[in-house]
Amino acid sequence: MFSRKFQSCAQLMLATVMMSFVATAPARAQQATAKLPNVVILATGGTIAGSGADSTTTVGYTSATVGVERLIAAVPELKKVANVKGEQVFQIASESMTNAHWLTLAKRINVLLASQDVDGVVITHGTDTIEETAYFLNLTVKSNKPVVVVGAMRPSTAISADGPINLYNAVMLAGSKEAVGKGVLVALNDQINAAREVTKTNTSTTDTFKSTELGMLGYIQGSKPYFYRQSTRKHTLESEFDISKLDSLPQVDIVYGYANMNRIGMDAFIAAGAKGIIHAGVGDGSVAAQMKPALVEARQKGVLIVRSSRVGQGIVARNGEANDDELDSVVSDTLSPQKARILLMLALTKTNSTQEIQRIFYTY
Template identity: 50%
Template sequence: MSRSALVVALLRASILGFALLAAPALQPGQAFAQQRPLPRVIVLATGGTIAGQATSTSAIGYASGKVTGAALVAAVPGMDRLATISAEQISSVGSQDMNDKIWFDLAHRIGDILAKNEADGVVITHGTDTMEETAFFLDNVLPGDKPVVLVGSMRPSTAVSADGPANLYEAVEVAASPQARGRGVLVVLNDTIHGARGVQKTNTTSVQTFLSPNGGPAGYVDPASVRFVTQPGTATRHVYALPTAPPLPRVDIVYAHANMDAAQIDDAVKGGAKGIVLAGVGDGNGSQAAIDALATAAKQGVLVVRASRVGSGFVNRNVEVDDDKLGFVAALDLNPQKARVLSQLLIANGVTDPKQAQDAFAATW
């Protein structure tokens, strides 16, 4: 290199050095954020308390589903830094009125979103009363590993201490997180992440109503981080096909109690139930009259599942009741309402043999 060329090279290096010193320092994560676009999250609104407005008739009363999904998203500051968000309205009902049609609409729309790569994650705003059933239904019919997160609130949007905005923020945070992939459908409320199979509503009014009694939560979330305490499932999930149109096959839940007779069971069979779930006492048991009526129903081709009204624990097979002899299915860790959902999907897919059904109930992540 000639002396003049060397001088020019040194001069250029000096100019570059001054430019770097003069440039503003990048904040932690800023360079990474500039290199990657924000995740895309679609919010599907169904109504519920999170979209509720207080009424003038009661100090604690409210009307569910009055606020649109778009309005809910717009009301939460800072979510635009988590993801690129769009909102769609699927329904506007309290979750006590959740039904097969809305379930099918959700499943079909989410299926399209995933198949067409319209988003990296989906959030569903939903009432808390039947949220666990919707989550479990979707967990059994949706393919793929992208996050699908249900969220709601225990207080309406107009309450002084509304919990909906923080819950929605954290649900979007989870749906946008790569850590949430491959974990099935999740439920997020009150800084806690639950899996669809284990989560249950356990309190009428507390913001800490959702628990996973038999396995614990899947993780925790706050505005700064998403932390899972369980590993993603390694087993291949069975995805059940939906009928061409709703409704799902009829499955009734009968509630066991002292001095129980066979009336509920006989009425369910006469009413056309294709399956019956016993919300049994203790380990899924019932009176002798009830067990005899269920055995008769099973012989007639009705899928009979023993669950428990207790709220936690497993209903074990062939304990107290001879399931092998009577043709019953033990719900294991599934509560009555989830046992009903799985029974509906099994019957819709032609699975009515008790042994095959028991294998399906035993399948876990």
């Protein structure tokens, strides 16, 4: 009899424990979910949202056909690393990205990151101008929370499409503590690069994004970021640029250097209203003899000139291949022509002083 009572008590205790476990299971699951970071994906189009005629189409596909909800649904593993929400900001191929798009995107990111409910932001983007958008955001986002720009070299319909793993890595990175304060990041091919230094180096391969001279920031492996260095130039919270009240940016254009170049392009840009010109010279930003009068006349009209280089690596030396003091021009430091254009646009919203703009180029 004692044995039967003991057995009955044991069964009752077990039943009570099981009922308690079942009752608290939803709460525990909710608590576990709440511990995940909250990441917002802002979709802008590009190859990562592209589609081809068949699974072997990796060129000649159509960009920007897949919406953000389908992108998220295609990577169910995202739920393991973050609480994800998506917004379709634009649906364009990135070669069509404009200053207006940048201003809209930066303002939306600043609103999102100001919320305590958002821990990081991912931007899906076409690869053609991903480095430019990333650098613009690097200078205009006002938060130390992670911002990761991601894309793909193969459309979503292709065999071995790289978009899903790139998106997974980007969301994981945007929700990580390791990425806090690192500035805007570009993450593709299991590699992490700084917005300031990264560039597209190949037309079609998946390892196209590199910081060829200064080096990548780190790797992504096993759902974890590994950082080995960081950019020393000011960005995000330390940036002096405020775009919150801007509806447009000054017109800045790029004149490309080559043998036998002429001033036709520069004159046309200035006639069309350019406030600044990036002179993408040969070598160390050299200025051809026939171009010097055009630069002098441009300055007389109040147009700001920045000497950059088409080479892609190295510092453009002030008063090196041209007398910048005499020309009253600015040098781009290590910035590529396309990134120098971005910095000059933002600098011109603050000042027209060549001395002050030169300080800005040595700061960012």
